[in-house]
Amino acid sequence: MTARERIAGSVANYVDERTGAAKWMKKNLTKVFPDHWSFLLGEIVLYSFIILLLSGTYLTFWFDPSQREVIYDGSYEPLQGIEMSAAYASTLDISFEVRGGLLMRQIHHWSALIFVAGMVVHLMRVYFTGAFRKPREFNWIIGVGLLTLGIVEGFLGYSLPDDLLSGTGIRIAEAIIQALPVVGSYLAFFAFGGAFPGEAFIPRIYTVHVLLLPGAFLALITVHLMLVWYQKHTQYPGPGRTEKNVVGYPLLPVYMAKAGGFFFIVFGVTAFLGAVASINPVWLFGPYTPAQVTAGSQPDWYMGWLDGLVRMAPPLESYIFGYTISWNILIPALIVPGILFTGLALYPFIESWITGDKREHHLLDRPRNAPNRTALGVMSITFMLVALINGGNDIIATTFDLTINQIMWFSRIGIFVLPPLAFVITKRLCLSLQRADRELVLHGRETGRLVMMPHGEFVEVHEPISPEKAWLLTQHEQVPPLALEEHDASGVRRPKALTNKLRARMSRAHAVAIPKATAEDLKQIENH
Amino acid sequence: MEDNLKRLSRFRRHRAVAPVLLVLALLSIGTTFSVAGAATSGPITAAERSALIEEGKQIFLKGCSSCHGLNAEGAAIAPSLIGVGAASVDFQVATGRMPMADMSQQAMRKAPLYNEREVEALAAYVASLAPGPEIPGEELLNYERDGSVAEGGELFRTNCAMCHNYAGQGGALTRGKYAPTVMGVTPRHIYEAMITGPQSMPVFSDKTITPEEKLSIIKWIKAAEAEPQLGGAALGRVGPVTEGLLAWTLGLGLLVGVAVWLAMKAR
Numbered sequence: 001m002t003a004r005e006r007i008a009g010s011v012a013n014y015v016d017e018r019t020g021a022a023k024w025m026k027k028n029l030t031k032v033f034p035d036h037w038s039f040l041l042g043e044i045v046l047y048s049f050i051i052l053l054l055s056g057t058y059l060t061f062w063f064d065p066s067q068r069e070v071i072y073d074g075s076y077e078p079l080q081g082i083e084m085s086a087a088y089a090s091t092l093d094i095s096f097e098v099r100g101g102l103l104m105r106q107i108h109h110w111s112a113l114i115f116v117a118g119m120v121v122h123l124m125r126v127y128f129t130g131a132f133r134k135p136r137e138f139n140w141i142i143g144v145g146l147l148t149l150g151i152v153e154g155f156l157g158y159s160l161p162d163d164l165l166s167g168t169g170i171r172i173a174e175a176i177i178q179a180l181p182v183v184g185s186y187l188a189f190f191a192f193g194g195a196f197p198g199e200a201f202i203p204r205i206y207t208v209h210v211l212l213l214p215g216a217f218l219a220l221i222t223v224h225l226m227l228v229w230y231q232k233h234t235q236y237p238g239p240g241r242t243e244k245n246v247v248g249y250p251l252l253p254v255y256m257a258k259a260g261g262f263f264f265i266v267f268g269v270t271a272f273l274g275a276v277a278s279i280n281p282v283w284l285f286g287p288y289t290p291a292q293v294t295a296g297s298q299p300d301w302y303m304g305w306l307d308g309l310v311r312m313a314p315p316l317e318s319y320i321f322g323y324t325i326s327w328n329i330l331i332p333a334l335i336v337p338g339i340l341f342t343g344l345a346l347y348p349f350i351e352s353w354i355t356g357d358k359r360e361h362h363l364l365d366r367p368r369n370a371p372n373r374t375a376l377g378v379m380s381i382t383f384m385l386v387a388l389i390n391g392g393n394d395i396i397a398t399t400f401d402l403t404i405n406q407i408m409w410f411s412r413i414g415i416f417v418l419p420p421l422a423f424v425i426t427k428r429l430c431l432s433l434q435r436a437d438r439e440l441v442l443h444g445r446e447t448g449r450l451v452m453m454p455h456g457e458f459v460e461v462h463e464p465i466s467p468e469k470a471w472l473l474t475q476h477e478q479v480p481p482l483a484l485e486e487h488d489a490s491g492v493r494r495p496k497a498l499t500n501k502l503r504a505r506m507s508r509a510h511a512v513a514i515p516k517a518t519a520e521d522l523k524q525i526e527n528h
Numbered sequence: 529m530e531d532n533l534k535r536l537s538r539f540r541r542h543r544a545v546a547p548v549l550l551v552l553a554l555l556s557i558g559t560t561f562s563v564a565g566a567a568t569s570g571p572i573t574a575a576e577r578s579a580l581i582e583e584g585k586q587i588f589l590k591g592c593s594s595c596h597g598l599n600a601e602g603a604a605i606a607p608s609l610i611g612v613g614a615a616s617v618d619f620q621v622a623t624g625r626m627p628m629a630d631m632s633q634q635a636m637r638k639a640p641l642y643n644e645r646e647v648e649a650l651a652a653y654v655a656s657l658a659p660g661p662e663i664p665g666e667e668l669l670n671y672e673r674d675g676s677v678a679e680g681g682e683l684f685r686t687n688c689a690m691c692h693n694y695a696g697q698g699g700a701l702t703r704g705k706y707a708p709t710v711m712g713v714t715p716r717h718i719y720e721a722m723i724t725g726p727q728s729m730p731v732f733s734d735k736t737i738t739p740e741e742k743l744s745i746i747k748w749i750k751a752a753e754a755e756p757q758l759g760g761a762a763l764g765r766v767g768p769v770t771e772g773l774l775a776w777t778l779g780l781g782l783l784v785g786v787a788v789w790l791a792m793k794a795r
Contacts, residue, residue: 040787044780078677078751095759102759113775114783121780164685164694165767258790269782278759279771284695284752286685294689294767295699295707301772392769394700403633403704 033255034235034248038129041122043259046225047266048115049217055108056210062098064090065160065206067199076283084162084287087202091161091282107274112157114270116150116302123147127347127377129364131234133357137348139227144345146220149213151302156209158300161280162202167288168297170201172310179329197290236364237475239468243362296394305384308391309336312411340380354506356482368437369476371430372510375423382422386414427512434514437473440465441517442525474516481511577652584653587646591627600657605631612724613660614651619720622647623713633704634727637713661723669715671743671750680748683741687732695765696752701728711753715746 001009016022033039066086072079074089075096094101123143126132132140155173159166174196178184193200232246241247249255273279285294299307309332316327343350351373352358367374389396390411397404444462452458465473484504487493494500539545572580588600595606602608609617620626621642625635642650651663685694691707693699698709705728710718722742725731737745763770 035791035793037784037788037791040790041784044783044787078681078748078755081678082682106759109771110775110779113772114779117776117780118783121784164689262786262790265786266783269779269786273774273779274760276760277771277774278757278762280768281759281762281765283758284765286681286694289686292685292689294685294694295691296693296697296767296769298768300768301775304769304772395766395769397700397704398698398706401704403702404700405703 028229029252030250031229032246032248032250033233034241034246036236038125039233040262041118041125043262044118044266045115045122046221047263048111048118048270049221050263051111051267051270052108052115053214055104055111056214058104059094059101059108060210062090062094062101063087063160063206065203067162067197067202079283079286082287085202087160087162088282088287091163095283103271103274106277106279107271109157109279110273110277111270112154113279113300113302114266116147116154119143119147119150120302124377124381128367128374129234129236130361130370130373131364132348133361134348134352135231135360136227136234137352139224139231140348141345142220142224142227144341146217146224148341149216149220153209153213153217154300154302156205156213158280159205160202160209161282162288163282163285164288164292164294165280165282165285165297167197167290168293169299169303170288171196171290172307175326175329176333179326179334181325181330182323197288232362234362234364237366237472239471241363243360246362298392298395301388304391305387306333306337306391308387308389308393308411309333309415311393312387312390312408312415314412344380351510354482354503354510355479356507357479363475365476368430368433369513371427371434371512374430375426378426379419379423383415383419386411386418431512431514434516438514438517441470441473442521474518476516478513478516479511482507580649580652581656582653583646584649584651584656587642587650588653591641592650595627600654609654609657611658611660612654614655614663615661615720616724616726617651617654618647618663619717619724619726621650623717625726634706637708661720664716664719664723668739669719669743669746671715671746674740675743675745675747677744677748677751679741680744680746680751683737683745684748687737688745691729693766696749697765710749713749715750718746718749 012022064086068086069083070086070089072082072084072089072092074080074092076092079092091105094105096102126140126143155169159170159173174188174192177188177191180187189195191201191204192198193204233248235241235246235248238247286292298304310329313328313332316331318325318327365373367377390407393404393407393411396402396407444464447461447463449461450458451461482504484500484507485494486497486501588596589598592600592609595603596609597603597606600609602610620635622640622644624638624640627641628635629638640647654660655662684692684696688696688710691699691701692710693707696710699707701707707728713721719742721729722732722737722745723734732742763774
């Protein structure tokens with residue numbers, strides 16, 4: 001035993017005697033994780049969160065969350081002598097007087113955009129591979145909660161500097177609160193401590209932005225990761241991988257090294273963006289005053305779809321018992337997002353109700369093998385993209401020489417037509433891919449080698465695929481649809497006949513598949 | 529002597545000779561022009577003025593009357609020009625907006641068709657039809673002396689930014705119309721745009737925005753034009769749309785690329 005080993009051993013022993021950590025560490029540090037690039041998407045989010053905490057803390061040292069009026073006398077000449085809130089003035093000071101302040105602000109903002117974008121792609125991975133199925137439904141809900149909080153947290157951060165753009169955003173948020181029937185105006189007064197803009201809102205959202213929501217994030221992320229740990233990570237199908245094992249590398253040393261390195265890469269990419277590309281140049285926007293608004297007022301991308309929905313809503317209003325109901329805000333800004341996010345959160349339960357599948361799943365689906373789910377996912381993405389495009393309609397109009405009206409009508413019609421179209425196309429694509437898989441297993445790979453037979457016929461040589469590949473293409477199970485008869489054995493109509501009928505129909509749609517190649521099929525061909 | 533000539537002929541084929549000669553030629557032409565041009569400027573006589581108006585009328589008849597009418601009275605496709613003033617003509621023609629290239633939503637800025645002298649003549653002709661806003665003289669446009677950047681910014685955000693964007697980059701209006709960028713526009717044309725209200729733009733009379741305030745706006749625009757890209761690439765100064773695009777493409781693109789690389793099996 002060398003001296004170094006002796007010292008390390010006694011230190012470890014000292015710690016273990018007092019914490020009893022050795023047993024736990026030994027078990028958990030060798031925990032195996034499967035290896036796939038798409039399993040690192042969630043890590044992008046986690047590391048962005050850490051970057052946000054660090055850079056955000058730096059910003060709090062100088063940010064003054066107050067709507068007290070001050071006269072700017074800093075070094076940015078075009079604003080000297082202008083009245084503004086202390087929040088805006090301190091943001092300018094962070095940008096121009098504090099060493100590294102502008103870089104830190106830009107890192108913070110770029111990181112926020114990547115944070116939410118990372119959540120979205122992570123969610124897509126989990127969705128399209130069916131990783132949300134039992135036993136991971138709770139973790140899915142936590143994930144949806146984190147996404148929602150992420151959007152809110154981002155919006156609050158966008159609102160804090162009290163520049164012209166953030167003030168416009170707050171004004172729209174106020175309008176959305178006011179659109180709630182009956183209680184809207186009261187809620188808005190409550191939130192703003194009086195009439196808009198007041199002096200209370202920025203200090204309030206500051207507390208929520210730096211204390212409440214980061215705390216909630218920490219708690220939820222912890223539970224999210226603990227559940228991943230406890231339930232073990234899902235894995236893609238492959239030879240030797242089953243519902244009962246995990247094939248991969250141990251946490252120590254492989255994943256510690258990979259994950260640690262990846263953190264620095266995420267930090268590096270974010271810092272690179274912060275260093276070379278301007279984001280939220282608040283000094284150009286000027287201080288917020290309710291009398292001003294600028295062309296190209298847009299939210300950050302994760303709110304862009306919401307803005308796009310509001311922009312495409314026709315001007316509908318009703319007056320009922322002296323109350324105004326602004327359907328043009330209420331529907332696109334509250335009802336539709338409410339339905340979307342509730343549906344998203346409940347999707348694991350909906351799918352399990354449709355399929356009747358209550359078993360545990362640790363092996364992931366290839367998206368093509370769940371055509372209905374994949375098509376529904378692409379349909380949702382299409383909906384969001386149409387809404388997002390309309391959110392940037394003015395920029396798109398000037399950039400591509402279009403008219404705002406054309407884009408608005410494209411979105412108004414497209415939001416109804418394109419998602420179902422995307423559903424049909426995706427489902428067909430999935431089934432075609434299944435067909436191609438079947439072909440590949442049965443007839444092998446096309447080699448491109450043409451051979452002339454003695455009698456003059458040309459044939460292309462097919463090469464059998466590897467057993468590993470064949471396994472991958474045939475390992476999935478094809479569950480038949482639920483058998484839900486309208487009448488029971490004695491011919492009596494079952495209760496809830498309508499619900500059953502709907503469920504049976506959806507189950508049939510969900511179970512549509514090209515029969516996968518079986519051993520019998522292969523044998524038949526070989527005998528052939 | 530022989531040697532000198534040889535040396536000269538060596539220089540003749542030097543690769544810097546052509547650019548240097550070109551610059552010299554341009555300089556001499558420019559100087560000649562400015563000397564010749566200076567001679568003709570100065571207060572003009574009534575006779576010169578009526579000659580100018582007559583010249584403008586001839587240009588108008590050839591280039592403008594097919595849409596605006598033989599007497600500038602307007603027609604179904606173009607407005608009357610009686611009373612629009614010299615400032616309006618100077619803005620529309622000297623920025624290349626008129627004559628229009630096609631009957632699209634709005635006349636766009638392009639290389640002007642008429643030279644300075646012709647624009648002056650056209651303006652004089654239209655101004656002779658009825659009184660209207662005049663072309664602001666150089667002495668009125670001393671924005672460097674009479675304007676204030678901060679006040680100009682405040683005025684710009686209150687009166688202009690809603691269409692022209694917070695940084696003067698322009699923005700979309702309804703049905704394909706748009707507020708053009710105000711970057712790279714001469715102070716005189718900015719001033720004329722404010723007093724004449726071309727196309728979709730409202731008129732900002734001297735009662736709404738005083739002449740000094742107009743100079744402040746011009747000074748702010750010129751400051752915005754010259755402002756360095758603080759904080760890195762400005763991404764067009766059009767707000768969060770380009771930022772979101774970059775975050776998804778470059779930011780997330782790089783990170784997903786690295787993730788793929790990290791998960792690759794060592795070979």
